[in-house]
Amino acid sequence: MASTSGAAQVLVASNRGPVSYQVRDDGSLHAKRGGGGLVSGLSAIGPDAGALWVCSALGDGDREAVRRGIGEDGVRMLDIPAEVHSDAYNGIANSVLWFVHHMLYQTPLEPVFDAEFRRQWASYETYNRAFAEALAAEAAEGAAVIVQDYHLVLVPGMLRELRPDLRIGHFSHTPWAPPEYFRMLPDDIARAVLRGMLGADRLGFLTRRWADAFTACCEAFAGGVGDTRIGVHGLGADADFLRRRAHEADVEERMTALRAEIGEGRKAIVRVDRTELSKNIVRGLLAYRQLLADHPEWRERVAHVAFAYPSRQDLAVYRDYTAEVQRLAAEINDEYGTADWTPVVLHVKDDFARSLAAYRLADVALVNPIRDGMNLVAKEVPVVSDQGCALVLSREAGAHEELGEDAVTVNPYDIVGTADALHRALTMPLSERAERTKRLTDAATALPPAQWFLDQLTALTGQRGG
């Protein structure tokens, strides 16, 4: 394992780490890169950067790795009891805080703040305390610590009490809810969230909109942000890595297979997401069906390549959503498919090489979240696309702040509007597509992950506060 206790000068903390382990049939452990935008962003902080990454063991394989003392350089995995982790991650972080910040509650999916919620909140506190104690033990005198995301909002305040000498930052990868939605949380919990965060010297957000919403919540419920500084760092795509990786042999192989699935000469509307309610995959499929209904000329001339990778499957609402995506894709294929045309090419098994293959082949990328911290797919597709790609982008994605001018903007709730946007994107002249792709690429790569992290570190260590 990587560090000597008390020696780390720079630390990051997040629920999901850069690697996860699976136990093979022969008992050996297989290491796999962790998924999701947060990991993509932080992966620039390799062991060479000298940082220690403190994360949670997430499954049996990870726990086994901790028990066997197996680990990557620069990574410390915490073996927090499975039931505490489940309450904190599934119960509080993903069923409450995620839903509040993405404003996903709507009838009949409503928050229930009952005794079970209070029990899970106690686990969430325990979980946060485990991180605070591990960070306090690993950090050198005066070290910089940057805590990540809604799983760990109590850590800055807890760590401040344990180690007042540290420079403490926190970065949110999600949107932040406006006060009129945030106030849905019980008052004491809302205050605990804000006070926990305000234990940091500096807080980072992906866009000005989310930073302003946080400030507004503090003004409404915590008497303001006090001495805590707030900054905006719009995580960008890693162009060098993506372009290199997208031209490796396994990606080329998958392009051949995908071309066969799409069919010769057809255009491809591509989307790649975790199967996540906020990503709005169902309305994307409904919009595609509307396109086929409104514009029969596209039948047999286009395919919707939809990769919906498993996410948070311990939660019933995510399993139901996954089933709905699969049901609707099959329904569209039954309704419009022909002997040699599959209108929706749906894949649900996570495969990064196949995602890159789809990016390269895309004529149109559909990114239509209800709300999204940033959405890195919107930034990755233009970088990798072989022939220039039109981007249909929700105005509610953080990425829209930087990419909106060269995207075709949609209201994510408007199915007819999204169908019209798809038609506009499909008919965009190739020269216009290429020009827009060039500008999208410039904007998407303005702040690559390594620089994104360094900027936060410089801003944090260049000041004392809190």
Ligand SMILES: O=P(O)(O)OC[C@H]1O[C@H](O[C@H]2O[C@H](CO)[C@@H](O)[C@H](O)[C@H]2O)[C@H](O)[C@@H](O)[C@@H]1O
């Ligand atoms: O760890 P999981 O529960 O499997 O979820 C994966 C990650 O989802 C969220 O990612 C966000 O971060 C991205 C990078 O800043 C952003 O582009 C994206 O739009 C967000 O959804 C979550 O914030 C992470 O903590 C999760 O690890």
